[in-house]
Amino acid sequence: MRQPRMHRCALGLLLLSWVCAAAPMGDLDEVMRLLAMRRHGRVEFVEQHFLAVLRRPIESSGELLYDAPDHLEKRTLLPHPENLVLDGGALTVERGGRRRVLDLHRYPQIQPFVESIRATLAGDRGALERVYRLEFAGSLPRWSLTLEPLDRELAKVVQQVRIDGSRDELLRVEIRQPDGDRSLMTLRTPAAQ
């Protein structure tokens, strides 16, 4: 399921509004529009954390679920089952039968970082631009979006988020921290549904 079928008339209106505003918008808006149209998503991920403090990277894998506009779920299966649910402002972590709810507003450092992925999935350019300076490269079939925090406090935690994608699919999310640590998440749409 790539794009929901639309009523002809609604599509016409949408196209009209898009054409009228097309001139100052680049491919970024087209990507955002495609992302925004996508209401659900389910992908597999492999994530690696490269941390200086650790001898070797930590690797984990599982699946990522998204329901528009603000429900994001990260189900890690390996090496330890863990469930991470982001719903509104609450982040729920479930691991080993233990459940912990983090109120993201209490962690101003984490929130924008989590928001970067969620706002991208939601195609919410406004939300992204409130926190980050956006840089877009490539074209629709293969694009790359680089986010750099506007806020200096946030920049102490996150140096850069780079999201690679194709049309309305995210392929790769790389988060770089100022101390050189980074994490890399590779995403893949499951072959068969």
Add this chain to the structure above:
Amino acid sequence: MTPQRAQIAALWIVCLAVACIVVARARYITDLSAFLPAKPTAAQQLLVDQLRDGPASRLILIAIDGADPGARTQASSAIAGRLRGDSRFSSVNNGEPVTAERDRQFLFEHRYLLSDRITAARFSATGLRAAIQDTIDDLASPAGLLLKSLLPQDPTGEMMHIIDQLERTPAPAASGGVWVSPDGARALIVAQTAAGGSDIDAQADAIRAVRAAFAAAPRESSAADARPLQLTLSGPGVFAVAARAKIERAAVRLSIAGSLLVVTLLFAVYRSLPALALGLLPVVSGAIVGIAAVALGFGAVHGITLGFGITLIGESVDYSIYFFVQSRRSPQGPAPALSWQQAWWPTIRLGALTSVCGFASLLPSGFPGLAQLGAYSISGLVAAALVTRYVLPALLPSGFAIRDVAPLGVRVAAVLRPFRRLSGRKVAALSVAVALTALAILHRHGATLWNRELSALSPISIEDQNTDARLRGDLGAADVRNLVVVAGATLDDALAGAERAAQALSPLIDAQVIGGFDSPANYLPSAGMQAARRGSLPDPTTLRDNLRQATTGLELDATRLQPFLSDVEAARRAPPVTARDLEGTSLRAGFEALVLHQKDRWNALLPLHPAVGKAIDIAQVAVALQAARVPEARALDLERESDDLYAGYLSEAIHFSLAGTLSIIVLLSIALRSPLRVVKVVAPLALAVLTVAAGLAFCAVQLTILHLVGMLLIVAVGSNYALFFDREAQVHEAGGESLTLASLVIANLSTVMGFGLLSFSQVPVLVALGTTVAPGAFLALLFAAVLSRADPSTPATSRA
């Protein structure tokens, strides 16, 4: 004025002056202690402490509506910011992280004393390995961003655990960094006042501070046509302040309106200003003496005594009516054989004694407000009766007479004639029928006849109660209805008890009996617990060895954990944490809210949070505490305990009233010396009380303790009516009947008007008094008139 009269007047003025001095110097209290037991049991004391000064009593819930989310967030920040700097508040929370740095520093520095996971096993090689593995897993989660920098110092993740320990309460929804209602329509702030909830003046002051902060908050709105920002306040203190204002307003307004009505009525009757002024002397003297007596007897006067007392001695207005009307001598007619003092006073005296017996049933009440009302009424009535008997005749100018009201009595007699012509048998049958009907209605309402909930007395409107429920719902866990209270001789005892109670409570979280609980021991463990935790930290060599074994094969290199080794060693040597260490952190307010210091003991409070979608069964909590043998811990459901307390007052008051009724019958038996006369005096009163109670029940009104007081008033006022009719039946004098009737009708009219007015009040307790006494007094007069004059020729009513 004869010398004797002058002496009486002088004595009265001296007495009144002394009473005035006592009144002026008396201590007046307006807090809710009027409703709390004077000699509480240990369990009641806990409840009283909680209601007066507990954390629940000090909450002010603040909601900001209107405008747009941005403006609400801004206002929330501004208000919270301003109130945080205000010493009238011990804590202000709107979801913004404040004092976070200082808090974190305290928690991090003392993590090995604060974390409840610190045991010797956790610092063994296997324990460390599991803990470190857990932390590494955490690094991969978003929270890992925070943990990473702490890892070398805190590889076992105690810091995150402590934060979890303190934040077991589910936080309200948040938007823009501040708390909002789940639908996002309101920004929410929870403030806790420094003063206890029972200090209503301080609460009023705190509320003014919140309003001032709101007024000063910025209100730029992006939408031009948006609704302006609106402030809504709720909470026990807010209610207490509103209730006091409402009762004061209602009591003042109604007293003024009632006095005007009665004064107008009296003036219409007397047509004489001196008579009017003299006529008010008994009630004014009674009121002053009543307050003075309460002040002397109880040490302090409750607000409700002042508010309601005057309505209770309304009977004393009747005394002067009786005096003026009955002592009037028509200038043409022959002087009566007996003076008023000889002819009428004994009847009034008996009526006053009957009232005293009725009100005496309030005196032993455990409800201090009720006991004071009893003392006030008794002393006030006695004073008013004495002033009527001795002072009024002394002050009366010679040749003074009010307008002739006998024609009024004649007209009333004409109206009553058809009823009074009924045969004794018919009257008896009718009375029995009325009584049986009333009893049947009362019986049908049985269990629901009395309202046993304290909220029945609450002057808070349903609308305000709903607002409060909505705000509490928005905030999720702010409702401190259920809690465990642990008593101890010292703070440390209480904290140690709280730790034992926590062990008993933890399994209840897994069993979904409760959702969680707070404990002051999470902020400050007892000295014993601190020593145990410190003792479980291994020495540097052992720790180094254990750590090396633990990290073999793990991603984390033990050589990077040098800071951990030095921190553990520092913790082993550090002095114990004390309450002083909490200074300057927001944790101090959290800690202090959970600790209550009374004269000779400390209480640790562990508020319980309900599991999602499930009310707490406090009995299950009590059983768990008992099974774990923590005798110093007590599970408390504040709402139920308050209701139990009030239900206790109510059944006690009902029993005392029955005893009072019995004493009235004994008194009348002695005074009247005739069972039949006693029946004729008591029957109208009993019928009036039964009919009113049945009428209220029929109108779906649940009876409260104030209705009971109203019934005592019916007996107090009505006994005079019945006794005058009884006297009338005994003594035959020219024009006596019309004078009796006239004086009774005027007295009755003043009572019905005064109390009828209360029925229109917004305050439930006043409505209860009004709707009971106004119809009851009228019925008492009617029943007394009819029952006293049943045809003497029938055997049922033959004179004794």
